[in-house]
Amino acid sequence: MKQKITISHWEETCEDDSCFEYGTSISLNGKELIREASIKTAIETLVKELGIEAEIEEICEELKCITYKKNK
Incomplete structure (x- = not known):
């Protein structure tokens, strides 16, 4: 079955x-x-609901991204 x-x-x-x-x-x-999720949390929730085991890695390629993650 195709999932939507x-x-x-x-x-x-x-x-x-x-x-x-x-x-x-x-x-x-x-x-x-x-609702109100980070992209990583959203993907984790989705794959769990679909019954898929996955390792999800979030990578920051720019300094602004790394600084943002440290301040969270």
Whole structure:
């Protein structure tokens, strides 16, 4: 069976406009698996749901990326 994977980018504003949030959710066959995830977490969740064993490695190729990951 062919699986349907949906990547949804979303934005939300608080009712009083005091905050703004955005993110990405991943759905498999219409079932939302994860919301507000890093790309690595999203992929881990997806492969787990599909029953696939995988080693996922995240690599930063630029200094900005490495600095960002250290500050998280």
